[in-house]
Amino acid sequence: MATETMTYRDAVRQALIEELDRDDNVFVIGEDIGRYQGTFRVTQGLFEKYGGRRIVDTPITEPGIVGMATGAAMTGLRPVVEMMTMSFSILALDQMINHAAKIHYMTAGQAKVPLVMRGPGGAANQLSAQHSHSLEGWYAHVPGLKVVAPATPGCAKGMLKSAIRDDNPVVFTENPGLYALKGEVSTDPESLVPFGKARIAKGGKDLTLVAYSRMVHVCLKAAEMLEKDGLDVEVVDVRSLLPLDAETIYASVAKTHRCVVVYEDWKSGGFGAEIAARIAQDCFDDLDAPVRRVGGLNVPMPYTRPLELLCIPNEDDVVAEVRRLG
Numbered sequence: 267m268a269t270e271t272m273t274y275r276d277a278v279r280q281a282l283i284e285e286l287d288r289d290d291n292v293f294v295i296g297e298d299i300g301r302y303q304g305t306f307r308v309t310q311g312l313f314e315k316y317g318g319r320r321i322v323d324t325p326i327t328e329p330g331i332v333g334m335a336t337g338a339a340m341t342g343l344r345p346v347v348e349m350m351t352m353s354f355s356i357l358a359l360d361q362m363i364n365h366a367a368k369i370h371y372m373t374a375g376q377a378k379v380p381l382v383m384r385g386p387g388g389a390a391n392q393l394s395a396q397h398s399h400s401l402e403g404w405y406a407h408v409p410g411l412k413v414v415a416p417a418t419p420g421c422a423k424g425m426l427k428s429a430i431r432d433d434n435p436v437v438f439t440e441n442p443g444l445y446a447l448k449g450e451v452s453t454d455p456e457s458l459v460p461f462g463k464a465r466i467a468k469g470g471k472d473l474t475l476v477a478y479s480r481m482v483h484v485c486l487k488a489a490e491m492l493e494k495d496g497l498d499v500e501v502v503d504v505r506s507l508l509p510l511d512a513e514t515i516y517a518s519v520a521k522t523h524r525c526v527v528v529y530e531d532w533k534s535g536g537f538g539a540e541i542a543a544r545i546a547q548d549c550f551d552d553l554d555a556p557v558r559r560v561g562g563l564n565v566p567m568p569y570t571r572p573l574e575l576l577c578i579p580n581e582d583d584v585v586a587e588v589r590r591l592g
Contacts, residue, residue: 268453269420275445277419278308278384281426282346284455286316289344292430295322295335296348296385305350306386306445328354332361332383336435339381340369344430349385352439353399358383366435367410378433384426387415388480388530389578390442395566398574400530402479403537405437406507412461413508415439417482419449421505424459431458441480441530462509466518470500473524473588476515476541478504481528481579488584497588507537515541516549523554526587528579533561555591560584 285292300313300323313321324331335345349355366379389398406413416422429436475485482503489499500518519525529538542557563577
């Protein structure tokens with residue numbers, strides 16, 4: 267398979283370009299995505315290439331954007347909504363949860379909503395309390411949605427293409443801390459990454475770290491540090507929260523018998539709590555120690571950089587939690 271090295275940001279943009287070229291029903295809609303080219307420059311160059319009918323700039327109205335996209339999807343178009351930040355998607359919760367997620371069910375399958383809502387989710391660098399939410403766990407609570415959070419450029423491209431071709435509404439979260447990350451990306455426009463299939467980011471036999479999005483890279487660094495303790499750690503990249511590939515997680519736990527779940531969201535009630543609960547329930551006989559969690563602090567995100575860093579899990583936090591397992 268031919269690959270090219272590119273950043274996570276460019277991988278997302280390349281997926282948009284390939285799907286816009288492949289299907290005239292695909293269009294992108296959001297705030298400042300046209301002439302301004304997007305706050306995080308994901309849509310750079312798209313307005314010049316495709317024009318205002320397919321790269322649609324809107325007023326500041328998240329409920330209006332998602333509402334318009336839902337209606338367009340029901341008529342056969344395939345809208346890709348860019349949220350300036352996923353934190354702003356809170357304003358469009360009614361459109362996503364009460365409408366986009368429910369229409370297929372409430373019409374007995376007569377109507378489909380092939381809608382993607384994508385954008386940066388999680389802490390960036392001093393965006394403070396109102397712009398740093400990790401909301402993927404909220405959306406993964408809702409039947410009718412699919413929720414993904416890829417960790418690498420290759421997964422980002424392949425999963426966004428899968429999302430655009432999916433007939434269901436998909437929430438696609440991009441951690442802003444990953445946009446500059448470089449990695450290998452398939453150049454094949456038909457290379458897709460399926461939902462509901464986790465990835466073994468690193469093999470190991472002594473302990474399992476389960477994570478998604480940017481926390482996968484934190485776990486890989488922690489695994490390197492733990493090698494000095496003589497531990498061979500396996501890292502499972504969940505990639506897809508809804509649907510969740512529980513079997514790959516369970517197989518890893520059955521092999522290592524110890525598990526720590528790592529996520530950037532607030533620790534209390536975050537999606538890592540759901541994963542930990544499933545492991546405790548379904549893998550009880552395989553565990554030699556309780557499942558432990560490392561999550562974000564349960565506080566509003568501070569603006570001050572040193573305090574912000576204290577709220578986000580890092581490799582030292584993961585190593586400390588692993589050592590508590592004994």
